[in-house]
Amino acid sequence: MAQEFKIDRLETTRLIGPMVDKHWKGLRTAKERGEKVAWCSGVPFIFAYAMDMKCHFMAGYSAYCAGRKAGEHVLEIAEKTGELQDTCSYHRLHMGMAEAVKRGYDVREDVILPIPDLMIAGRVCPEMSHYAEALYRKFGIDVVGIDLITPYQESDYPFLEKYLEQQFREILIPKMEKVCGKPFNYDRMSEILTVLKKTATIRNECLEYFKKVPSPWTLWDYGVSLAPVIYLMGNPESIPYYEKLKAELEERSKNNISAIVPEEKHRVFWDGWLPWGFLGHFSRKITSYGANPISGRYPWEMFPRPDLIEPEPDPVKTYVKALYSGGMLGNNMAKPGLSLVSEIIPEYHIDGLIFFTAKSCRIWKSQLTIMEKMERKYGIPGVTLEADMADSKMFSEAQIDTRLNAFFEVLEARKEKRRWV
Amino acid sequence: MEEVLRRFTEVSTDPYTSLTKWKEQTGKKIIGSFPMRIPEEIIHASGMLPVVMWRGNEAVTMGHSYVHNFNCGLTRSFIDDAVRDKLTFMDGMIFCRSCLQAEEIPSTIELNAPPRHFLYLYLPPLYPGSAFRDFFIHEMKRMKESLEEWSGQEITKESLENSIAIYDKNRSLLKKVYELRKKKPGTIKAREMLAIVHSSMLMDKEEHSRLLESLLPELEGRKEITDDKISVIIAGALCQTPHTAILDLIEEAGMVIVDDDIYIGSRYFANEIHSSGDPLEALADRNMKKLPPDPTMGDWKTLWTDYMVDKVRENKVQGIITLLIKYCPPHLCYYPDIRRRFVEEGIPEIMLEVEHEVVSIEQIRTRLMAFIEVIRGGV
Numbered sequence: 065m066a067q068e069f070k071i072d073r074l075e076t077t078r079l080i081g082p083m084v085d086k087h088w089k090g091l092r093t094a095k096e097r098g099e100k101v102a103w104c105s106g107v108p109f110i111f112a113y114a115m116d117m118k119c120h121f122m123a124g125y126s127a128y129c130a131g132r133k134a135g136e137h138v139l140e141i142a143e144k145t146g147e148l149q150d151t152c153s154y155h156r157l158h159m160g161m162a163e164a165v166k167r168g169y170d171v172r173e174d175v176i177l178p179i180p181d182l183m184i185a186g187r188v189c190p191e192m193s194h195y196a197e198a199l200y201r202k203f204g205i206d207v208v209g210i211d212l213i214t215p216y217q218e219s220d221y222p223f224l225e226k227y228l229e230q231q232f233r234e235i236l237i238p239k240m241e242k243v244c245g246k247p248f249n250y251d252r253m254s255e256i257l258t259v260l261k262k263t264a265t266i267r268n269e270c271l272e273y274f275k276k277v278p279s280p281w282t283l284w285d286y287g288v289s290l291a292p293v294i295y296l297m298g299n300p301e302s303i304p305y306y307e308k309l310k311a312e313l314e315e316r317s318k319n320n321i322s323a324i325v326p327e328e329k330h331r332v333f334w335d336g337w338l339p340w341g342f343l344g345h346f347s348r349k350i351t352s353y354g355a356n357p358i359s360g361r362y363p364w365e366m367f368p369r370p371d372l373i374e375p376e377p378d379p380v381k382t383y384v385k386a387l388y389s390g391g392m393l394g395n396n397m398a399k400p401g402l403s404l405v406s407e408i409i410p411e412y413h414i415d416g417l418i419f420f421t422a423k424s425c426r427i428w429k430s431q432l433t434i435m436e437k438m439e440r441k442y443g444i445p446g447v448t449l450e451a452d453m454a455d456s457k458m459f460s461e462a463q464i465d466t467r468l469n470a471f472f473e474v475l476e477a478r479k480e481k482r483r484w485v
Numbered sequence: 486m487e488e489v490l491r492r493f494t495e496v497s498t499d500p501y502t503s504l505t506k507w508k509e510q511t512g513k514k515i516i517g518s519f520p521m522r523i524p525e526e527i528i529h530a531s532g533m534l535p536v537v538m539w540r541g542n543e544a545v546t547m548g549h550s551y552v553h554n555f556n557c558g559l560t561r562s563f564i565d566d567a568v569r570d571k572l573t574f575m576d577g578m579i580f581c582r583s584c585l586q587a588e589e590i591p592s593t594i595e596l597n598a599p600p601r602h603f604l605y606l607y608l609p610p611l612y613p614g615s616a617f618r619d620f621f622i623h624e625m626k627r628m629k630e631s632l633e634e635w636s637g638q639e640i641t642k643e644s645l646e647n648s649i650a651i652y653d654k655n656r657s658l659l660k661k662v663y664e665l666r667k668k669k670p671g672t673i674k675a676r677e678m679l680a681i682v683h684s685s686m687l688m689d690k691e692e693h694s695r696l697l698e699s700l701l702p703e704l705e706g707r708k709e710i711t712d713d714k715i716s717v718i719i720a721g722a723l724c725q726t727p728h729t730a731i732l733d734l735i736e737e738a739g740m741v742i743v744d745d746d747i748y749i750g751s752r753y754f755a756n757e758i759h760s761s762g763d764p765l766e767a768l769a770d771r772n773m774k775k776l777p778p779d780p781t782m783g784d785w786k787t788l789w790t791d792y793m794v795d796k797v798r799e800n801k802v803q804g805i806i807t808l809l810i811k812y813c814p815p816h817l818c819y820y821p822d823i824r825r826r827f828v829e830e831g832i833p834e835i836m837l838e839v840e841h842e843v844v845s846i847e848q849i850r851t852r853l854m855a856f857i858e859v860i861r862g863g864v
């Protein structure tokens with residue numbers, strides 16, 4: 065009989081659910097308390113937080129809604145109201161939600177979003193700007209547009225930082241002041257960044273445990289722990305969460321406890337989005353081969369360089385720096401991504417590469433090229449899985465299973481040659 | 486006349502041969518520029534020939550190993566051409582961001598089949614605020630300096646003004662051809678119009694203008710098609726050429742295309758510059774114009790649907806045909822609004838999805854016939 069594997073779950077990650085729920089409930093009920101609400105794509109949500117405005121974050125909400133298994137229902141509403149299947153599922157989720165709330169369609173209460181007073185259209189891709197534009201066109205919602213360029217190469221950071229800083233100062237901050245009717249709260253922004261810096265620093269210490277063979281935790285665990293280093297930014301509960309997590313990892317590590325039991329057979333790299341709508345499903349599939357996804361590009365998107373954050377005296381400048389020089393906005397691009405992946409593979413003792421490709425989102429650039437170059441450089445095999453973050457109609461289960469079977473057969477055959485251990 | 490049109494068609498359908506020949510004859514360099522927003526004038530002013538990157542004339546083969554099959558036809562086909570060494574006559578390539586696929590193509594090319602000169606531009610969206618125009622100018626300067634450094638030739642104010650004038654002239658000639666088609670529908674076939682505009686993107690501009698000047702009087706002499714045709718406009722088709730077979734089908738089905746809102750069409754030559762001040766600023770101002778609306782980079786207040794409805798009304802056409810490039814997100818995201826708006830306005834609209842390789846002609850024919858029924862029923 066084939067060996068059976070499972071994940072030995074961490075205790076700490078159980079604490080994340082209530083934190084996340086509290087956040088989304090706060091947003092959902094904001095209007096009842098007379099608070100203003102914003103929706104935001106990309107990272108400018110900190111400017112709303114600094115003004116005590118409740119703000120949603122597009123990717124975070126999509127992950128939450130899909131993770132709560134409400135995504136497909138909202139996607140159906142989107143489809144009924146005319147959205148096309150090939151568009152980004154995050155875009156469709158938001159279109160569906162807005163239509164549902166405006167027109168009173170039945171949606172599960174815990175994923176409802178209030179219609180915003182302001183759309184902060186951080187533009188990483190046209191889909192992001194379109195979700196804001198469509199809400200303006202359909203419902204007349206006020207929009208402010210910010211261009212969030214993903215950098216082609218590191219040498220471009222200085223002028224990209226200047227451009228983003230100019231937009232924050234000349235466009236976003238005056239808009240927030242106008243909408244909220246008060247001066248921008250730079251002190252609050254500094255406070256938020258102080259919490260973020262501390263949280264991300266401990267998070268980086270936690271990531272070190274991925275280097276251990278066997279690893280005491282999985283990328284799935286880290287995936288569910290992302291909120292404190294992104295949209296729960298500034299929430300003081302974030303620091304104790306990561307402290308606790310670190311203590312648990314240290315304990316496991318001391319005792320040589322593997323997250324995959326009975327043993328960690330393969331250590332794989334995971335590129336692209338995490339499949340939020342099907343995290344349990346994918347993690348069971350990968351685990352069934354005794355494989356642990358150890359690292360990827362996406363996890364490194366969340367403020368990987370907290371050392372560069374200087375909350376005072378200029379929180380705006382330091383935020384921009386954290387985004388570019390701090391390596392947050394570039395990893396999905398091919399050249400910065402290639403250098404990162406190149407470092408991750410040996411450092412984390414990776415022996416296989418899984419590239420998760422969302423059909424409706426091409427943000428993870430040149431995945432096939434990166435895969436081919438890494439296969440050649442390190443002599444390890446790679447596979448692409450064509451799927452989606454939230455929409456099961458976008459993928460074929462059978463095709464994924466066939467590819468994973470073939471991939472792990474190759475890994476199995478090369479086991480003796482595993483070069484890192 | 487037939488000769489000029491034949492030449493335009495040859496250039497449009499086989500730019501590989503015509504550009505290789507041009508290069509041999511002139512000894513000059515060729516720079517490919519990504520569609521829709523890169524100011525070709527700056528390349529022209531450096532003494533090189535700018536050509537707009539195109540969707541190739543063969544099915545994708547080797548490219549499959551470098552680009553996913555759910556990218557748009559232009560990006561897949563261009564990468565395929567590059568990795569198959571079909572583009573070696575292109576000395577340089579300049580890319581810009583507009584959608585995520587447009588952001589992916591440069592790195593795939595640079596890492597697998599790098600041209601001798603390479604530049605990636607970050608052109609800003611058309612959002613309100615001076616930061617965006619400032620940044621456009623910043624990018625133009627970067628483009629100018631990078632070309633100067635590589636070619637060793639300074640791009641002077643005079644040379645830039647001269648290039649702008651050459652491009653303006655070509656734009657005004659293309660506009661004349663379009664005016665003629667509007668005035669006398671049916672005189673110019675859709676595939677001819679496509680060849681006229683597309684060849685302008687792939688030829689020396691002055692030569693193209695000369696040929697156009699010789700063609701215009703003859704086109705004016707053509708007879709208007711007066712039989713009972715249904716008048717339509719075509720819209721969409723961002724970045725790439727629609728299939729001529731589809732254009733033929735539209736006409737064979739009994740429709741006449743009076744005007745268009747496609748990139749290899751009226752969008753390409755919209756907005757002349759007539760610069761008097763700083764030429765880089767003038768180029769920025771042309772590119773930052775809100776009309777025709779740009780679904781890849783536009784602002785939320787300029788509605789593409791307003792522009793389309795105006796075009797339908799101005800041209801007094803009976804319907805509009807959307808050509809939607811498969812896997813083109815900016816258009817896909819916008820399309821629900823387009824659909825809704827035309828329903829509200831009571832204007833017949835049909836969407837045809839077009840791919841690089843597979844075009845299901847029979848299915849399109851059937852849909853077009855049904856569309857005509859709708860229009861006739863409405864009349």
Ligand code: SF4
Pocket residue numbers: 123152153154155188189190191192424425426427
């Ligand atoms: S296309 Fe990708 S990056 Fe853009 S909104 Fe959708 S998921 Fe996000």
Ligand code: SF4
Pocket residue numbers: 557558559560583584585586587723724725781810812813814815
């Ligand atoms: S805008 Fe559309 S046609 Fe142009 S590159 Fe992007 S996907 Fe392709």
